Amino acid sequence: GKLHDLKVEERARTLGLSTLQVLTVASLVQAEADERDFSKVARVVYNRLADGMRLQLDTTVLYALNEQGRIKVTNKDLEVSSKYNTYTHAGLPPGPIGNPGSKAIEAALTPAEGPWLFFITVKPGDTRFTESESQFYKWKSEYQKNYAAGAFKVAS
Incomplete structure (x- = not known):
């Protein structure tokens, strides 16, 4: 197999x-x-x-x-x-x-x-990698804005 x-x-x-x-x-x-x-x-x-x-x-x-x-x-x-x-x-x-x-x-x-310890998809197709926790949190707030704006909505 x-x-x-x-x-x-x-x-x-x-x-x-x-x-x-x-x-x-x-x-x-x-x-x-x-x-x-x-x-x-x-x-x-x-x-x-x-x-x-x-x-x-x-x-x-x-x-x-x-x-x-x-x-x-x-x-x-x-x-x-x-x-x-x-x-x-x-x-x-x-x-x-x-x-x-x-x-x-x-x-x-x-x-x-x-060396990455963190990753986050800030919007579909845009995944970012870092070893810095503070950078990760900056990107997380970007993700939250994009999420709130409907960037992750699946077309039905």
């Missing part, structure tokens, strides 16, 4: 990861990013894990709430009691939050090189 063709098990081992961990990272990448940013998002995940930072990914909270497809999370959402809540639980969630495609799996196995 596909996983066998990608040699996921062997390649995961060389990264010091299990197949499950690689597929979990790939599922986060798939949920969080556009394809062109997959390898950078994978790098952010690995950098945060290496630094002992919580992943703090909204998609994991929405998965825990069974609300995939929603964009905005509330402070109340962030309190959900679940091992998939990466705001309250350190490390990777216990398993994948979706079914990652081969490009996301490839990104989890070969992340981009970079």
Whole structure:
């Protein structure tokens, strides 16, 4: 099958990861990013894990709430009691939050090189990466303005 063709098990081992961990990272990448940013998002995940930072990914909270497809999370959402809540639980969630495609799996196995610890999509098609928390918060306020202005509305 596909996983066998990608040699996921062997390649995961060389990264010091299990197949499950690689597929979990790939599922986060798939949920969080556009394809062109997959390898950078994978790098952010690995950098945060290496630094002992919580992943703090909204998609994991929405998965825990069974609300995939929603964009905005509330402070109340962030309190959900679940091992998939990466705001309250350190490390990777216990398993994948979706079914990652081969490009996301490839990104989890070969992340981009970079120092980034944060990323945010300020508007559709504009995802930015930084190692600076203050820069991240500046971009977050830009995202909030764009969100309020309807930039993320899905055409129905």
